[in-house]
Structures are given as C-alpha cells and as structure tokens.
Amino acid sequence: MADIANTVVGLVTSIAVSASRVKTNKRTCRQLALECKWVYERLENKELGPLTDPALIGLVETLEACKKDMTKMEGSGYFVRWLRSGATEAICNVHMQSIERWLSRIPQKPSKDELDKDKKEDKLYEKEVSKNLYGATRILNSRVPSVLLERAIVNPDDLIIGQEVGSFLYGTIYSGTFNDQPVLIRKISDNYADGLEHIRKGVILGRCLMNCTNIAQIHGICKGNMIVTQASTHGPLSRHLITDTLQKVVIARKIADAMMFMHELGESDSTVKRSFTGIVHRDIRAANILLDDGPDGLEPKITGFESCKEDGSLTRDYPISVLEDITRWWSPERTISGTSIKSDVFAFGVLMYEISTGMEPERDLVAKEGALVAAEKGQICIEYTDLMAKCLQAHHDARPTMSKIVDELQEIERIFGAARRPEP
Numbered sequence: 001m002a003d004i005a006n007t008v009v010g011l012v013t014s015i016a017v018s019a020s021r022v023k024t025n026k027r028t029c030r031q032l033a034l035e036c037k038w039v040y041e042r043l044e045n046k047e048l049g050p051l052t053d054p055a056l057i058g059l060v061e062t063l064e065a066c067k068k069d070m071t072k073m074e075g076s077g078y079f080v081r082w083l084r085s086g087a088t089e090a091i092c093n094v095h096m097q098s099i100e101r102w103l104s105r106i107p108q109k110p111s112k113d114e115l116d117k118d119k120k121e122d123k124l125y126e127k128e129v130s131k132n133l134y135g136a137t138r139i140l141n142s143r144v145p146s147v148l149l150e151r152a153i154v155n156p157d158d159l160i161i162g163q164e165v166g167s168f169l170y171g172t173i174y175s176g177t178f179n180d181q182p183v184l185i186r187k188i189s190d191n192y193a194d195g196l197e198h199i200r201k202g203v204i205l206g207r208c209l210m211n212c213t214n215i216a217q218i219h220g221i222c223k224g225n226m227i228v229t230q231a232s233t234h235g236p237l238s239r240h241l242i243t244d245t246l247q248k249v250v251i252a253r254k255i256a257d258a259m260m261f262m263h264e265l266g267e268s269d270s271t272v273k274r275s276f277t278g279i280v281h282r283d284i285r286a287a288n289i290l291l292d293d294g295p296d297g298l299e300p301k302i303t304g305f306e307s308c309k310e311d312g313s314l315t316r317d318y319p320i321s322v323l324e325d326i327t328r329w330w331s332p333e334r335t336i337s338g339t340s341i342k343s344d345v346f347a348f349g350v351l352m353y354e355i356s357t358g359m360e361p362e363r364d365l366v367a368k369e370g371a372l373v374a375a376e377k378g379q380i381c382i383e384y385t386d387l388m389a390k391c392l393q394a395h396h397d398a399r400p401t402m403s404k405i406v407d408e409l410q411e412i413e414r415i416f417g418a419a420r421r422p423e424p
Helices: 003-019 027-044 056-073 078-085 090-105 112-140 146-151 191-207 243-265 320-329 341-357 363-367 373-376 382-391 401-419
Strands: 159-168 171-177 181-188 219-221 227-230 289-294 295-301
Touching: 003 027, 003 056, 027 056, 056 090, 056 219, 146 401, 159 181, 159 227, 181 191, 191 219, 243 289, 243 341, 243 401, 320 341, 320 363, 341 373, 341 382, 341 401, 363 373, 373 382, 382 401
Parallel strands: none
Antiparallel strands: 159 171, 171 181, 181 227, 219 227, 289 295
C-alpha cells in the first residue's frame, strides 16, 4: 500500500491526457478528469484516510475502470460507434458518480474558488490547443511562416551541447540541456543549407502537435540549424529490443493514435477553408520513435519532423545520400504522386514489422508484395499480421485509415489484456 499514491497519480494523469484528446463530449470528459484530480488531491492531503487503508484499493479500481474507458474514447472510430447510441456522456456520468462517492467521504468538497480555478485552467488549456491548431493551419496555407518561426527560436545561452549520440537524415544528434532540462539536439549539416527553409517549416508543424502525448516535444530551433527536442529515457525504438508481446501491441497502438491525431488535424477546425486533410510525417520508422518511461510502461513518442508536410506534397527535398536507405519505408506510389496520409500508413505497416521482429526491413522484402508480411511470420498474432498486410497494400486506396488501425489495435490489445487478467 506504500505506493498507492504513485499508482493513483499515474492513473489520474493518464485520464487527464485522454480527456484532453477526445474529439467530442470534451467538456464532460474534462469534468470527469477534474473530479479524478480532486480525489487525488484529497488522497494526498490524507482526507481519505491513511494510505495503508485497504479500502483505498477500491479507489484504484474505480480509477482503473475510468482510465480504461477514457483510453478507448481517444479513438475517433470508437466515438462514431458510441455517438450513434448516445452512450458517451452516459459512460462519463457513471464514472463521475463513482468519483463523487469517494468525494462524499470527506467533510468538505472542493471549494468554489478551487472549482473556478480548475475551470479557468481547463479553458486556458483548450485555448492553447486551439492556438496550436490555428498555427498549423497558417503554416499549411503559407510558404514562409516567418512570424511563427520567431516564436520557435531557442536562445543559445540557454542551451548546452553534450556528446554525439546518433544521426538523422540531415545531420548529427547530440545530447544536451535546455534550461537545465535534458534534450536532444539535431544539428543540420552544412551540406543541406539549401533545404533549411523546408526543414524549419516541418519543425514548426511538429511544434503545433505538442498537445499529443505520443509526439515528442520540440522546444524550437537554435542558430538556424539546431533543432532542440525532448530527450527520452531509452532512446529510439530501433535500438531497444522489446520482448513483451502485449507491450509491442500497446506501443504500436499509441504510435497509430498519434499519427491519427496528425492526419486528422485538418478536420479539427471547420472554420478554416483549405485543400489539405492533415499533416503527413513522411519519415515514420523505428529510428524516429523515442521510448520514454510512462505510468503504464514504455511510452513511444514520434520525432523526426524535419520532413513533415501537408498531405499531397511531392517528395523533392531528401538528401540523395540517404534516399537509398529510407526508401525501404516508402509506398509504391510515393515517388510518382507524392506523399499522402496513405503513404504514412504504408510506412506504419513497415514499422509494425520492426516492432514485431525487432529488426529493420530488408529492401528485397519491402519491394516484393507480401514478402514482408510472410517474413513477420505471425509472431504477435494473426490479427496483428493481417492488419500489417492491410497497411502494406500496393494501392493506396486499399490501405486503412489510421482511425481504423487504432480501432483494430485496441481490440488486439484488449484480447491480450484479458488473457493476462487473473481469474477472479
């Protein structure tokens, strides 16, 4: 029971993250998250009794049930089904009633000042999300986002560059600190000076996605050629062998969820007229997935936004020296018709192979239709392999959307989780 507070704060944090990312019934979900936060504050103040009280196991179970439903609610496919039945708000209300029962155990519930403060913070958060989305639409509709670029400048005096830790498409990666926080510094080589404007635009687009849990935070650009990003505990996925089957599925699902967030950005603001449907990463692979510690295990975070563009951009600005290597993740149509959200889906299919096998794909396997799927050999389960095959379809229209992929991975995750749950 000694670590029950840590367990509760982890659950409350996860619930808050999920509530911030839902696409409908936002206010109800955020209210549920706030009530969960109030319960934790009361627990921390020992208003719910000593942490050794066995009854608090019931609080953990209540929050776990809430977290499970809130995690499902992040996916747009889930919402389409539940909105038709009108059940989304009802689910939140059931959880709020459970939380209210815990709050009723204390002599005094949150004061009016506390409620007003939390509601104000809630509105400020929503305003920040809207500002980021608006910033993205401005970038996508302009060639030179000079004003937004100024906001992304990192002061060199606040940055300390450490040792070299790796490389990326356009240069070298260093460890370092920014305002005393550990960071990664992606220094662009002088060989790619002509493409700096495209790279900066991609970086600023990535900054507009920072509200997504599974996208690595980009602090900004220093001296015009150094991209300062969030560091990670375990480095890139390409250097980390994952042996736990359920964890592989969870990581794949979280990456897919973040990609869905990117791809559906263009649908988030119906007041802005534009001809794009979302942001395309254009370099999805294990080397661009950082692994960090999270409340429920490893937390994947997408990085490598130097090449991301709006849907439909032609592939023109990659360094020739690395093209041969990265085309293993490219869809058949990419060099002809440009990038699209469906070319990202193809790359995700290759990434599913990397997650399952712990190996990079061989060129011959990717080039031959069906060969990569056969090489994966159903190591996780047949449903995972079938989904991978759908993502790797030769024709882009035959590939599923990221929303559909998230739904299928959630179902696979549910099956594995149920199989591990002990019998009552």
